[in-house]
Amino acid sequence: MSFQFNFNIEEPEGSPGECERSQPEESHDINRSRENQHVNSSECGNHSASCVAETLSCKPATEHHIPKDVSSILENTVVESSLGLQFVNVSVVEMTLSNSDVHTEDIVNKSITCNSDLISGVYEGGMKIWEYTFDLIRYFEDEDINFEGKSVLDLGCGAGLLGIFSLKQKAKVVHFQDYNSTVIEEITIPNMLLNCDTDSLAQNIDVVSSTKRTKKSDMMTGLLNKCRFFSGEWSHFTQLMQNHEPPMKYNVILTSETIYNLTYYSALQELFQNLLANNGIVYLASKSHYFGVGGGVHLFETFIMESKLFNIHTVKVLDDGLQRILLSLVFKQKS
Secondary structure: OOOOOOOOOOOOOOOOOHHHOOOOOOOOOOOOOHHHEOOOOOOOOOOOOOHHHHHOOOOEEEEOOOOOOOOOOOOOOEEEEEEEEEEEHHHHHHHHOOOOOOOOHHHHHHHHHOOOOOOOOOOOOOOOOOHHHHHHHHHHHHHHHOOOOOOOEEEEOOHHHHHHHHHHHOOEEEEEEEOOOOHHHHHHHHHHHHHHHHHHOOOOOOOOOOOOOHHHHHOOOHHHHHHEEEOOOHHHHHHHHHHOOOOOOEEEEEOOOOOOOOHHHHHHHHHHHHHHHEEEEEEEEEOOOOOOOEEHHHHHHHHHHHHOOEEEEEEEOOOOOOOEEEEEEOOOOOO
């Protein structure tokens, strides 16, 4: 079992001012933090300054459907596993995408050029598996959190492991949302396929380097029909779900490392306010503070409390290394 998903990134040729850079202390494992990875998209990736100013208004919400021929999705994949979940080796996906023009977002090459896992308004880190995802899963297991029969949103899903875990715990429906369409198509959906009908898939997939083709009938049963996949920014996603008939409400919203940037707090609160069921709960994992970006637990708690809509609680603090905090949010009861 390996968690070394990131490949080493060398300095690109060109002037130092080409991109805003902050060199992380470690650039090769999933503990690489977002706190030093924020890059202004007006300086990188040929995106306009207006995209930076509006940040989350750049990408409309889009639903992604699994192709009818799913057999090719898991060809030549390298698969990792942890906590009973399987997921594609991200570094292999990154290297494959860096040599192709499949996705117009081109987020891998932009990330390499900027030497950053975050480019505001362009790429929001969804191709990395952040350590807090596993913190939340362990918490759910330790506390025996019940997902059975519930509607769940994996927000800023990246690899989608939180949503996949809830499906395995008998959630009724799970929606996966990430900012980038590339993440949904190249990471989230393959991971979902790896974890549905594990027994039948295991007979068809060599988890080291597969060239075998899996049967469509094996792939399209079990957990998969409970899932929907979306990309785009949060405000547009909120509107899309409100336009759903009937409007979508989630019993549980799961999100990890999504409060690193204060610019996003309004859209995040709006999403919670409009898409969380009246008796629902949000589970959120975060660093106590994100240096260089400005976000963190204290500022987010202050922002949420000022709205007077939610009760916010710390459910667990992990102090091994940089302090990590798990939060829960529920609506305040009307008197």
